[in-house]
Amino acid sequence: xxxxxxxxxxxxxxxxxxxxxxTAEEIIDFVKEKGVKKAVQEVxxxxxxxxxxxxxxGVFLNFGHPTPRMKMKKIYLNGVPAYGGIAAxxxxxxxxxxxxxxxxxxxxxGRFLYGGGHVIEDLVAGRAVKLEATAYGTDCYPRRHIETWxxxxxxxxxxxxxxxxxxxxxxxxxxxxxRTIYTYMGVLKPNLGNASYSTSGQLSPLFNDPYYKxxxxxxxxxxxxxxxxxxxxxxxxxxxxxxTPKGVPMEGAxxxxxxxxxxxxxxxxxRGTSNIGYGVSLAVGIGVPIPILNEEILLYTTVRxxxxxxxxxxxxxxxxxxxxxxxxxxxYAQLKSGKITxxxxxxxxxxxxxxxxxxxxxxxxxxxxxxxxxxxxxxxQLLPGVESGIKLKSLKERKNND
Amino acid sequence: MVxxxxxxxxxxxxxxxxxxxxxxxxxDLIINILKADINPHKEGFVVLEISGDSENYNRxxxxxxxxxxxxxxxxxxxxxxxERCLQCGACTTFCPTGALxxxxxxxxxxxxxxxCIVCESCLDVCxxxxxxxxx
Numbered sequence: 001x002x003x004x005x006x007x008x009x010x011x012x013x014x015x016x017x018x019x020x021x022x023t024a025e026e027i028i029d030f031v032k033e034k035g036v037k038k039a040v041q042e043v044x045x046x047x048x049x050x051x052x053x054x055x056x057x058g059v060f061l062n063f064g065h066p067t068p069r070m071k072m073k074k075i076y077l078n079g080v081p082a083y084g085g086i087a088a089x090x091x092x093x094x095x096x097x098x099x100x101x102x103x104x105x106x107x108x109x110g111r112f113l114y115g116g117g118h119v120i121e122d123l124v125a126g127r128a129v130k131l132e133a134t135a136y137g138t139d140c141y142p143r144r145h146i147e148t149w150x151x152x153x154x155x156x157x158x159x160x161x162x163x164x165x166x167x168x169x170x171x172x173x174x175x176x177x178x179r180t181i182y183t184y185m186g187v188l189k190p191n192l193g194n195a196s197y198s199t200s201g202q203l204s205p206l207f208n209d210p211y212y213k214x215x216x217x218x219x220x221x222x223x224x225x226x227x228x229x230x231x232x233x234x235x236x237x238x239x240x241x242x243x244t245p246k247g248v249p250m251e252g253a254x255x256x257x258x259x260x261x262x263x264x265x266x267x268x269x270x271r272g273t274s275n276i277g278y279g280v281s282l283a284v285g286i287g288v289p290i291p292i293l294n295e296e297i298l299l300y301t302t303v304r305x306x307x308x309x310x311x312x313x314x315x316x317x318x319x320x321x322x323x324x325x326x327x328x329x330x331x332y333a334q335l336k337s338g339k340i341t342x343x344x345x346x347x348x349x350x351x352x353x354x355x356x357x358x359x360x361x362x363x364x365x366x367x368x369x370x371x372x373x374x375x376x377x378x379x380x381q382l383l384p385g386v387e388s389g390i391k392l393k394s395l396k397e398r399k400n401n402d
Numbered sequence: 403m404v405x406x407x408x409x410x411x412x413x414x415x416x417x418x419x420x421x422x423x424x425x426x427x428x429x430d431l432i433i434n435i436l437k438a439d440i441n442p443h444k445e446g447f448v449v450l451e452i453s454g455d456s457e458n459y460n461r462x463x464x465x466x467x468x469x470x471x472x473x474x475x476x477x478x479x480x481x482x483x484x485e486r487c488l489q490c491g492a493c494t495t496f497c498p499t500g501a502l503x504x505x506x507x508x509x510x511x512x513x514x515x516x517x518c519i520v521c522e523s524c525l526d527v528c529x530x531x532x533x534x535x536x537x
Contacts, residue, residue: 187526352490356510
């Protein structure tokens, strides 16, 4: 009889300390050695991991009211603007925000040494951050200016809320032009000098649940070293892309919107990053547990690097001009080997996310579950899948509003 | 036998002269050019690893001084901060000598200072700013 497990059954085993938990890397050999039938009976959870710059990240903050009270309008944290267009002492600080004094790319390529991602890292590391805010003053909120120092422990809330993380597959970026270019995929040397790739391949969360059969709203996850939750599909979630026969998307597809309490996270797994010539961002560590509910879900988790193909895209023309042109596909085993072939030329590969750290995250999450301190949650709603018909749109420009 | 890494600085007129050729031909030195920036009518520099008999080495350096080349030891070292490193491995594609390298299949970043030529290629490609040059 086919094995069907429930979340309750798996959680009962976790609570008793009996759950069998393996990483998305370990499950590959586990199934090879023991066979699918035995593995689906034995394994309760497969853990995944990914660690890299994820630009669509940021943190909601509530500073608490000063005396007299204040409706903060323009807000700066270590000189980096935070969005204050919400309630009086609430703000949202985005990972890619830059100080107004940053020279940006005026001296090209800019260095982008400090920005929103770095403020988030400073906060989570417990370092004091300078808060400066101005306001127009109201009868109830008369104060017009404040300059003070805050720490993560001082303020009421700090909620990491990332509208798009953990992209399911991504472009491999190359440069066909004859000059070095500076992109969010890193420095790309001219004439196919290197090929940048992201995602942790066989360890990446959404590659192990390609049709979103277990991940959805309410899924408890490892986020930035603490516990977080999937709250929605991420922005640009694009499930209806071409897939391999095993369901692996051949280009960027699903994404996750995630949330968690910054106060229990760690700077080891949330780190400000500086991308020369491009800007700042935040490296985020995410690990998602996949409950092995049945044989189908088990088989998805056995995906290997050689089964996962990514499109090679020219970032000197095809990407910026949105032509959609793809130079070919390469798999993650090739990418991780250190070289791929593009247009007949051998090209060294540049990793953008850390496979090493992704493996650590999967291991940490495995230990959390084994020790009984991390229970799985059944999503209240799964992410939109291929049946949703969702298609990623480009922005159409119009001259008139008609 | 001497193996040394040095920086040579040339004034614009010297750039036109075949100085490296002389070091090889007249002083029997083995020259490995690690980094160079030489342009006509401009000042230039070359980072060299020179190996050879110690007497030849000293005579070679005397020759360089006699024609007006400024010789400096290769100062400055690259410091890789393991704690700052995000372990992405992007630097390893830009390091020309394999001083920064990935071990596979772990995909762990390592730094071998003895291979580093302080070309500084890693500095700007590190998103974590985990490498710095120290003098």
